[in-house]
Amino acid sequence: MTATAAAPGPAQVEMPKDPSRGRQIIRDILGGSVVISILAVVVGLVVGAILIAVTDPGVQAASGYFFDRPGATFAALGDSVGGAYSSLFQGAIYDFGRPDFLSGIAPLMNTLDLATPLILGGLGLALGFRIGLFNIGGQGQTLVGGAVAGWVAWSFPLPFPWGLILSIVAGIVGGAVAGGVVGLLKARTGASEVIVTIMLNYIVFYFISLLLRTPGALQAAGTINPKSPSPPDSARVPDLFGAQFSVTWMFVIAIAATVFFWWLMSRSSLGFKFRAVGENPAAARTAGIGVDSMYIWGMVLSGALVGLVGVNQVLAFTVGGFGSGFDAGIGFNAITVALLGRSRPLGVFLAGLLFGALNSGGYVMQAANDIPIDIVLVVQSIVVLFIAAPPLVRVLFGLPRPGTAPRRRAKAPKAVEAE
């Protein structure tokens, strides 16, 4: 505990001397307060409401005769925005239109299901961020983890639960190797992990696309479409609360991963070294920490967690076999989740839940109110935009600009508390 509390100490002294401006920006983003995260979400929802109103044909028509009948405009405004956010709620939390409680709560279960990969991916990327590694390779690591898990699942059909356990382990190892390669390149050659991970995304995506249309590789036998065979039922992740809800045991694994992340970063000596390297690699090296091996292990663990996203997509989420797009953009959305959660375990978990809810509600918003799914994406993007610019939120809400000294002092105990 004393070590944890003392950790920011040397960093404060070193910070002004830190030559890397990029590192400073990361630190600013991760160091923002919970209040700013919440306000960013509020601003995102408000801007979303404005966009819904502006793009709604009913509002457009009614505003044409605003002075003749102003009430009509406000009624149309209420209809479009109220209807949209009511659909968002009913699609994400509880649907009042269903006959009983069990079917009414199904949207919440769907939210948990959609949040699962975002939490896992967010934790994986957050781990990298804490070590000062900007891992943008979520897509590639997801694809490797999922493809390996799927391949093991149908190639070694063992009875339940052994087939499943073997496939999950294979997926974790796949993601860990995909991440470890990046760590190795950075540690040994000094290659920028940002560039390497982005490029590996392309390499992996096209390589898996190739395997998916090569008979005998990942392509299902007897088909000409680029799709894999379906993993056997014995290797599928079972539903958590029965077939009527979409949430699976992967959600429990996501909770376990969150606890593991907390333990690793706050209680283990490896986590202490990780954080030391993240705060200041030069100081960490002086203190006798092997920075290079921390980069390698950091990317291995980061890739392993992201590999679980692939496992979730292939063995829990997708019905039947998978195509080359099974990562579904989660590798990138997880960056958002990690940033919104300030790379803290609980923060990432809650951010994952929020984005799961936005996704789940977005489907109903689109189906029931004809609102383009883009609006939901705009809301998410605005949230990130505001989180990346804490001063903007402070100005918007007239929050006091914290002086350097009190902010530092306030930040240190909070970091301990959050962990």
Add this chain to the structure above:
Amino acid sequence: MRITARRAALPVLAAIASTALLAGCSQAPSTSSTSSATQTTASNFLPCMISDSGGFNDHSFNELGYNGLVQAAKDLGVSQKSAQSKTDADYANNINAMLNQNCNLIITVGFLLADATKAAAQKNPKTDFAIIDDNSIDLPNVRPIVFDTAEAAFLGGYAAASYSKTGVVGTYGGMQIPTVTIYMDGFYDGVQYYNQQKGKNVQVVGWNEKTQKGSFTGGFDNNTAALTTAQGVLNQNVDVVMPVGGPIYQAAASAIKSSGKAVALIGVDADVYYTDSSVQNILLTSVEKGIQQATEAVIKDSAAGKFSKTPYVGTLKNDGVGIAPFHNFAGKVDPNLQSELDTIKAGIIAGSITVATPSAPKS
């Protein structure tokens, strides 16, 4: 700094506000007209549609399917619902959202949605489903809508070979999937048929039917990869090019315009002459796939209670596929070309000319 910025913003804001004021001055519609609008809903039949990740404004098969949905709903006097998918993860969720809207018929666009459609159809036997471009589901409540586009692309290949002066024609695809390569197979066969009939040796670049290998952009986005692929094909002395897959023809159009060469474009899926006026001057013809008509027909069958699981297969015979007019190129092609194409079309329908492709739909 801040003050000057604010001062500068003031007139702009004033201008916006006054425009908004003027815009709000028109007359409100009388209330009687709004009530009559609601009466047009004659039946409770609700057709719904879910796009694949291309979205409904892809100038291609999603858009054609959507047009079919809108037209059928208009003709039947019913409302319709639609949802766009952004990623593969959206398919099952969008179908579920539609099921909760109590849709009677759910049309999914593209083979990517096959697994999600199959799972939903098994769970909801009382809802009708139809899936465009996939023939893998065999369930009593799922109707596949597929097209033998190789037949129409054969005509396109023949026309391209006839028009070409350099003796080289090209094609490239978005992704190497059957619904794309079936066009390229037909195109290739059409060129070979022309060579055989006329004793010429017109080359095809970008696709080889025998090895099933060729040029692909790697996706259905009009991006740099599409432009590079288009330029790669154009650099091989090609003067007719057929890009297959959604909006990637736009990359070919810009590559043609920047090269300054007289290269003609062949559109696919829709008659691109009408869907995109910017390429009218370089468009030789289009290989059409009657997705709109097929969708309309399937919706109307379902509304009339005549839904069946028998696949709808679009062919030259039932006008489910075809070749568009030459429009601006009518004076530039061989005067006998149209009659030759008509003869070939009749030959394909009668079976005297066979268009063999491994990607053909099984009916």
